[in-house]
Amino acid sequence: MARITKTPEERKEEIISASRTLFLEKGYAHTKVSDIVKAIGVSQGIFYYYFSSKDAVIDEIIDRYMRLQLSEARKIVDNGSLSPLEKLEKMAEAQMLVNHRENQNIHRIKGVDIHERINSRIISDYVPLMVEAYGDPGDLQVQMKFEVFVASAIFLFDPGIFTWTPVQRNKRIDHIIDLMEKSIDLPAGSFRFYRTLMGYQS
Numbered sequence: 001m002a003r004i005t006k007t008p009e010e011r012k013e014e015i016i017s018a019s020r021t022l023f024l025e026k027g028y029a030h031t032k033v034s035d036i037v038k039a040i041g042v043s044q045g046i047f048y049y050y051f052s053s054k055d056a057v058i059d060e061i062i063d064r065y066m067r068l069q070l071s072e073a074r075k076i077v078d079n080g081s082l083s084p085l086e087k088l089e090k091m092a093e094a095q096m097l098v099n100h101r102e103n104q105n106i107h108r109i110k111g112v113d114i115h116e117r118i119n120s121r122i123i124s125d126y127v128p129l130m131v132e133a134y135g136d137p138g139d140l141q142v143q144m145k146f147e148v149f150v151a152s153a154i155f156l157f158d159p160g161i162f163t164w165t166p167v168q169r170n171k172r173i174d175h176i177i178d179l180m181e182k183s184i185d186l187p188a189g190s191f192r193f194y195r196t197l198m199g200y201q202s
Contacts, residue, residue, distance in 0.1 A: 169200070
């Protein structure tokens with residue numbers, strides 16, 4: 001049988017896809033590099049040509065997810081026909097769409113701090129785009145307020161940390177949004193669109 005030759009891009013994608021599948025099925029800790037290469041019929045040397053370790057594959061999976069988020073956000077930030085609040089609302093909608101397509105599977109990978117790494121990237125890479133959309137790029141005070149807003153939501157509504165009743169969750173969502181609106185002098189209700197992103201249940 002003739003050997004199938006694949007481009008570097010195809011081979012790398014194959015390794016990532018097989019790794020993701022095995023990470024989801026077996027967990028990160030119980031997946032060996034030998035399992036990954038066996039699944040796609042290549043040598044370990046091929047794996048190490050593209051990735052230095054399993055951890056490097058995880059970083060690539062996270063990076064791809066974040067690139068999707070940032071790419072969608074950048075399109076909205078650069079849309080001059082939208083007001084600052086319209087940009088932030090559309091960014092929240094885009095974030096939910098990407099989460100629906102990608103994030104659920106990513107967070108099901110057990111045995112590695114993938115959740116924490118994504119959250120760190122959201123604060124360091126995504127929040128500055130929110131600040132830019134709001135119209136105050138480079139304003140450290142505004143950026144820190146957005147960081148606290150996002151970090152509070154990430155922490156409080158992480159199902160691996162807290163299990164709220166719908167009423168408890170809704171009250172906290174409304175409180176966080178109210179605090180953020182007051183901190184940047186916005187009228188009450190300006191950030192109501194964040195309710196959906198945070199999981200508000202009506």
